[in-house]
Every structure is written in C-alpha cells, then in structure tokens.
Amino acid sequence: MVDEDVQVQCTEDESKGNLVYTISSPKYKADFIVKKSNDGFAFFDVQMSVGQLPRELTGKYTSAEKGLEAVKRFLRKAKESKNARRDNMVKRREAQKNAQKLQSDNKEHVQQGTAN
Secondary structure, three states: OOHHHOEEEEEEOOOOOOEEEEEEOOOOOOOEEEEEOOOOOOOEEEEEOOOOOOHHHOOOEOOHHHHHHHHHHHHHHOOOOHHHHHHHHHHHHHHHHHHHHHHHHHHHOOOOOOOO
C-alpha cells in the first residue's frame, strides 16, 4: 500500500481549539484519530473511532506529525482487517455479478445467422 491510499483530514476541536487529524485507509473500517492529549501535558494521542487501538500505536507522541507518521507507518505494514476484507470481497463479488449480468444481457441481443 502506498501513502496515496491513506486519507488525512484536519479539523479543529471546537471545545479547545486544537487540531484533530482523522486518518482513513481502505485496510480498516474504523478511522484513526490523532489529537492533543487531555492530561495537561503537550503530548498527542492516537485513538480509533471504533474498536481498540493496535498495540503498536499506544503511547504518547511529542507532536501531531509524529503521531501521523506512526499511523502511516503502521498502515503501510498492516494487513487488511477482517471487517474491511469482508466488505471489499462483497464489493468485488457484486461488481463481478453486475459485469456477468451485463455480458449476458448483451449476448441476448446478438443475432445469429443471416437476416432476411
């Protein structure tokens, strides 16, 4: 996977005015969130929108950029999650079914033999 597959969106936390980064990837259904920690120190945390954060990403980061790099590095090496794999297989199968249906519909309109 290349970094182009990873989408980073930056928003502002309305309550504190801090920047919040949301990272999404086709390998995971849930998004990764990098935001300022609530412990009073100048550290950043990585969280997931749903589910448990992978052990490789737990901990504190000294800047949001380091947290973003850690998530991107993790996503480069990570396998596709079971949920994402299942959803992608369903999408591919639906595309195959639609292609087969279009192909069979086109075959019905083909005229064989001579037209008199």
